[in-house]
Amino acid sequence: MLESHLSRVLSINFISxxxxxxxxxxxxxTINLTNVMHIANLLGLSFLVIFGINILVESGDIRNGSQRFLVAIALILIFDLVFLFIVPxxxxxxxxxxxxxVFAFNGARxxxxxxxxxxxxxxAIVMLVFNLSLYLRDRGMYSYE
Known part of the structure; x- marks a missing residue:
């Protein structure tokens, strides 16, 4: 039962x-900003990694520790690959x-x-830093170890 709940929550969050x-x-x-189309990835990643993993930690499906970061890294990698395939x-x-x-650093260009x-x-690094801050904030509340 736990695996079906976990997979259901992950798939719904991933699709969302x-x-x-x-x-x-x-x-x-539509507003002709195709040069910065990669910013849309940040919107999806923030929903998936921050909101989705918080749901799983609060429900007790994953631990608020190393498991949280492993799930975050896996979701980021999978989401980026799907994003790179779907958007084009x-x-x-x-x-x-x-x-x-281009910038000059100690006389070197x-x-x-x-x-x-x-x-x-x-x-991905920004999302992992946000995940770390959420982990540190919720460390005492959701520690099951």
């Missing part, structure tokens, strides 16, 4: 996060935009080329 991301992509496309299918090739960032993979990695 994917819908949120696709709506974000559609909104960005619906909205053409909008994720191929690269940004260049540094060129950074940021593509969608770099942004998705940055968003």
């Amino acid at each position: 996060a994917l819908i949120i991301s696709l709506v974000g992509c559609y909104f960005l496309k 299918f619906f909205f053409e090739d909008v994720l191929s935009v690269t940004d260049s960032f 540094v060129n950074l080329h940021l593509n969608v993979y770099v942004y998705l990695a940055i968003y």
Whole structure:
């Protein structure tokens, strides 16, 4: 029974996060901001990782510890792969935009080329930091060890 509840909650949250991301992509496309289409991934990830994992911790399906972070990492990886596959299918090739960032550091010129993979990695790190802050906040309330 516990596995069916866990899989049901994960699948509903995953589908909801994917819908949120696709709506974000559609909104960005309608206002011609296809250069920043990867921001819609952040919307879906925040719903999936923060809201979805909090539901699972509060219901007692996963522990508020290392299990929380393992589930978060797995969900982020799966969601990013699905996002990279689904978005070009619906909205053409909008994720191929690269940004260049040039700055001088101690007299040396540094060129950074940021593509969608770099942004998705940055968003994953941000979501893990938010998950860590929620873990630290709820550490005493939901510790089952």
